[in-house]
Amino acid sequence: MTVRLRLRTIALTELRRRWRSLKSNTGQLIAIAFVVVMSMAFSIAGLAGLYFFGAAIADGSVETPLEWVRMAFVYAWIGIAAFGGYRAYAIALRPDNVDGLLTTVSHREVIGGLLLAELLLWSVPAVLVGTVGATAFAVGLQSLVVVPLALATVCAVITTALVTGFVAALVVRNSGVRSRLLTRLRTVFFVILGLAYVGLIVTQNFASVLDPLFRLLSPTPVGWFGDLATVWSPVGGSSLRAGGALLASVAWLLVAAPVLSRLAAWLWYADGVSVEHERPASQPTAERSRLDGLVPAPLLGVIHADWKRARRAPITLSFSLYPLIVLVGPVTTTVQTGEVGGTLPLWVTLCGAWIAGSLFSLNVLGTQGATLPVTLLGTGPGRALVGGHALAGVLLCTPVTVATVIGLGIVSPLSTGTLAVLGVAALVLCVSAGFIASGIGTVFPRFEAVSVSRSTKAIVPSTIAFGVYSLVLVVVALPVILGSSTVVGHWVASVFDVSTLAVSVVGLALTTALAVGAGGASAFLSIRHVESYRLG
Structure with missing residues (x-):
């Protein structure tokens, strides 16, 4: 069996396992069905918005269309990297019987198969939605050359963002495996992140987090994805930046491959630290005395x-x-x-x-x-x-x-x-x-x-x-x-x-x-x- 076939087998097996797990949870199935139905309604509105946005650019109503396109792709990249990193930390990097897998195939093939599974999970709906959305935008813009360029950009965004999320998740998990202090404080970190997330929802002040990230990433190849999607179109994307986005994506994937392999080996072959919660012998008695009587x-x-x-x-x-x-x-x-x-x-x-x-x-x-x-x-x-x-x-x-x-x-x-x-x-x-x-x-x-x-x-x-x-x-x-x-x-x-x-x-x-x-x-x-x- 070749390496490519093993990667495909691991990815498909992981997807089948997740589907069986999902089918056994009726509540989760209902929740996903509800989200899909609601997403369809928002998707219809989004398609209309893309069409009118393209039409507004075509008639000159939008002054800086390239900035808006760049902002959309930067925010999409941030969202995919963040959510993909969370899924990698909580789900993808915890396959069933990982010890058994590592005795039959190498850690490189395991991490490659798991990443391929996530890519398939994200890419299929993204390509479908991206095709329809790019077509609606291109019709409004009256420039069909946007369709293949936008699809290529969507694939590049998903791939690079997911790989970045996997790298970040592996770094976090390796830190927890090797540091007793971080293992003890893991729950505290998650509570702080949860409170910060709830605080953002309550205050609806997402701009305080997203705007600095946009200003940071806009001059980088992440911001150049907007040029790649709109080059040779009335939007006026830069050919130089578009080529830079492609070259940077390929370079990042080539660099990330050995990094992912090394981080996965450190994680799965590590003994890890254990935290023992030792209690003084007198503590239970002290606790009991508070309510005793x-x-x-x-x-x-x-x-x-x-x-x-x-x-x-x-x-x-x-x-x-x-x-x-x-x-x-x-x-x-x-x-x-x-x-x-x-x-x-x-x-x-x-x-x-x-x-x-x-x-x-x-x-x-x-x-x-x-x-x-x-x-x-x-x-x-x-x-x-x-x-x-x-x-x-x-x-x-x-x-x-x-x-x-x-x-x-x-x-x-x-x-x-x-x-x-x-x-x-x-x-x-x-x-x-x-x-x-x-x-x-x-x-x-x-x-x-x-x-x-x-x-x-x-x-x-x-x-x-x-x-x-x-x-x-x-x-x-x-x-x-x-x-x-x-x-x-x-x-x-x-x-x-x-x-x-x-x-x-x-x-x-x-x-x-x-x-x-x-x-x-x-x-x-x-x-x-x-x-x-x-x-x-």
């Missing part, structure tokens, strides 16, 4: 077990952060206006309770894993499991939620009375959310592990349990949320000729009654399910 011993054991699992593998709790999505809109509005509106404390009240219940209580039986048989043999396991899981989330989320709601309420236009109502509501909802979730989780348990990342599997709550729990919690919280809102609360107060504080208090009373009723019934159901559960 306040919480019964069986519940305390479950609480500490939940917290230890969360510290060791925080990614397994990533599903519980989904409620934060609803805060994106209110937080974005707050950042843009510079003022805290009256709705943000309401959303924080709901989201804090939402997270408190979903952290540990939404899969009481499945979370025990291999220890479930031993747990069920204990005395009264239902009360310990249900109460312990619920309190684990309550103790973590309640102080943060109540403090955040009160802090935001102070700087918001909410009245003091409404703020006090919201503070009590946050306390009631956070305390009851775990017990509400426990019963739903025992009705819809999940015992099998699912993939939560490329290399991590964990037992997480089922999608049905999370959906039902979310619906029930929203219904429970709805009275106090509506009663405390500036729109609905004032409308109800005007209809019944009462004060807005009275409406908020009535809403709090209804929410408390629903929370106590739903939480008590759900906890009772959960305890019965646990104590009557039999291993099949």
Whole structure:
């Protein structure tokens, strides 16, 4: 078998493996289908935009068309390099059974096959979309010579950007493999990057990052791709820069080939460092003493077990952060206006309770894993499991939620009375959310592990349990949320000729009654399910 055939075989095998993995994840398939449908709508608008942009250039309406084309290709190159680098770090450089591959073929062929798989994954849709887009632009520009030039530019951009992303990912992974300090700080780095990304989304200040990168890359061969796509056309791309872009692309690929090979060898043949989290013998006792005497011993054991699992593998709790999505809109509005509106404390009240219940209580039986048989043999396991899981989330989320709601309420236009109502509501909802979730989780348990990342599997709550729990919690919280809102609360107060504080208090009373009723019934159901559960 020749080297070329081995590269093709590795790439096709990797693509088949990813497709099988994707088919087994129904939720991911639905999400991808939704993205594809939405992308088609945006693509139609984009094609129209390219046509009119070409027509505007043809009639002289655009003063500096070449600068716009350069900007488009520079931003495209940055996006492909960044996203391709992330995919290389998280997915492509972690093939299944890499040790077995390295015993049959060389590391050069493995990295080449993985890079070829990514190129195929990107190039097929890019060439299709690029062909249609280039044709629309060329028709508007009345210069069909743009079509083959634009396609050649698209291929050059994708290839060089993906290779750059792979090199960057290999450098990062090699640094982590060889540095104990970087391995320890890896989670901190990812948290900082995540916060920075969320901050960019909230502030919508992408220009602060992209503009310096554009000014940096515009005079380089990356910026010359705009000339390559528009040379010999009315746009007026430079032939010299176009040739420089081609020569620089070829030169970079020739240089990157041995660099990728060497970096891959350093990564896959390295022993790597391991970080052992050593704890003093007295630390567990010190931790236990903080709650000892306040919480019964069986519940305390479950609480500490939940917290230890969360510290060791925080990614397994990533599903519980989904409620934060609803805060994106209110937080974005707050950042843009510079003022805290009256709705943000309401959303924080709901989201804090939402997270408190979903952290540990939404899969009481499945979370025990291999220890479930031993747990069920204990005395009264239902009360310990249900109460312990619920309190684990309550103790973590309640102080943060109540403090955040009160802090935001102070700087918001909410009245003091409404703020006090919201503070009590946050306390009631956070305390009851775990017990509400426990019963739903025992009705819809999940015992099998699912993939939560490329290399991590964990037992997480089922999608049905999370959906039902979310619906029930929203219904429970709805009275106090509506009663405390500036729109609905004032409308109800005007209809019944009462004060807005009275409406908020009535809403709090209804929410408390629903929370106590739903939480008590759900906890009772959960305890019965646990104590009557039999291993099949």
